[in-house]
Amino acid sequence: MNGLHVQNGHLPNGNSHGLSMFDPRDYDELLQITDVVRNQVDLKETPSIGIICGSGLGDIGDCIKEPQVLSYKKIPGFPSTSVVGHKGNMIFGYLGGKYVVCMQGRFHPYEHGMDLALCATPVRVMHQLGIKTLIVSNAAGGVNPAFNYGDLMVIKDHIFMPGLCGFSPLVGINDPRFGPRFVSIHDAYDINLRRLALTVAQEENIRIQEGIYVMCGGPQYESPAEVMYFKTVGADALGMSTCHEVTVARQCGIRVFGFSLITNIANTDADNSVEVTHEEVLVAAKEAGFRACSFVTKIIERIE
Numbered sequence: 001m002n003g004l005h006v007q008n009g010h011l012p013n014g015n016s017h018g019l020s021m022f023d024p025r026d027y028d029e030l031l032q033i034t035d036v037v038r039n040q041v042d043l044k045e046t047p048s049i050g051i052i053c054g055s056g057l058g059d060i061g062d063c064i065k066e067p068q069v070l071s072y073k074k075i076p077g078f079p080s081t082s083v084v085g086h087k088g089n090m091i092f093g094y095l096g097g098k099y100v101v102c103m104q105g106r107f108h109p110y111e112h113g114m115d116l117a118l119c120a121t122p123v124r125v126m127h128q129l130g131i132k133t134l135i136v137s138n139a140a141g142g143v144n145p146a147f148n149y150g151d152l153m154v155i156k157d158h159i160f161m162p163g164l165c166g167f168s169p170l171v172g173i174n175d176p177r178f179g180p181r182f183v184s185i186h187d188a189y190d191i192n193l194r195r196l197a198l199t200v201a202q203e204e205n206i207r208i209q210e211g212i213y214v215m216c217g218g219p220q221y222e223s224p225a226e227v228m229y230f231k232t233v234g235a236d237a238l239g240m241s242t243c244h245e246v247t248v249a250r251q252c253g254i255r256v257f258g259f260s261l262i263t264n265i266a267n268t269d270a271d272n273s274v275e276v277t278h279e280e281v282l283v284a285a286k287e288a289g290f291r292a293c294s295f296v297t298k299i300i301e302r303i304e
């Protein structure tokens with residue numbers, strides 16, 4: 001175990017300097033982080049469901065009942081979130097009648113000092129805390145011409161661009177306690193949860209789509225030609241997150257439900273291009289906050 005120092009209740013964290021303090025691939029070091037989390041929260045029971053909030057979608061965390069909030073600053077090894085719209089809190093409590101743990105803020109590969117395994121650390125910690133299901137959300141640009149601003153999209157499958165180029169969270173030492181060296185991603189997004197989500201949306205009158213999410217490296221938004229490229233290969237929505245978390249979750253045997261909020265329409269015409277800004281992404285997410293929250297709550301109510 002290399003250099004994860006947790007002494008006398010003093011918790012160093014990785015916010016400014018600690019990114020090399022622990023190896024996010026080391027099961028035992030992560031267990032220490034998980035223990036530090038456990039020791040700071042009065043766990044009511046084992047959380048069965050983990051949630052990751054996308055950009056501006058932190059309202060989902062604010063819906064949690066009897067919340068216990070642990071700032072990422074108090075979790076050793078956790079970097080701080082640097083993207084606006086990601087608060088940086090781990091919240092324990094009840095949602096849809098189940099005990100959950102929610103990451104109100106995620107780490108993106110384009111943030112300072114990140115590697116994909118470090119970005120996916122919260123998933124491994126939630127696995128060690130005992131979750132069996134992960135609900136992951138994101139803000140994304142719509143590519144499918146049938147999509148509208150503000151739609152929710154159930155993720156049916158993904159194209160993990162960094163992963164295809166060798167930047168996978170599973171690259172490097174593999175501890176079999178997390179799962180196998182080679183992971184099959186043929187059924188990453190659980191079909192029963194997808195069906196449940198589509199039913200819930202219909203019953204609740206929530207505009208819903210289903211489609212393929214592409215994770216690009218970012219932080220630049222895609223050029224019109226790149227959007228056209230992804231459209232041609234079957235993409236429905238573009239973002240800069242999620243696939244690394246889902247890959248790690250699947251390695252651990254966690255079943256996954258994912259959805260995107262379509263915050264902007266990605267443009268394919270360089271002669272009539274439209275600028276995308278993170279501010280507009282956040283505005284769209286804010287507008288959808290209540291809808292996203294009740295969507296997630298109703299799904300959780302009906303998860304077996």
Ligand SMILES: O=P(O)(O)O[C@H]1O[C@H](CO)[C@@H](O)[C@H]1O
Nearest residue numbers: 054055138139240241278281
């Ligand atoms: O995927 P989330 O975290 O929702 O964030 C999305 O919003 C940011 C761009 O506006 C990018 O980080 C993109 O991935």
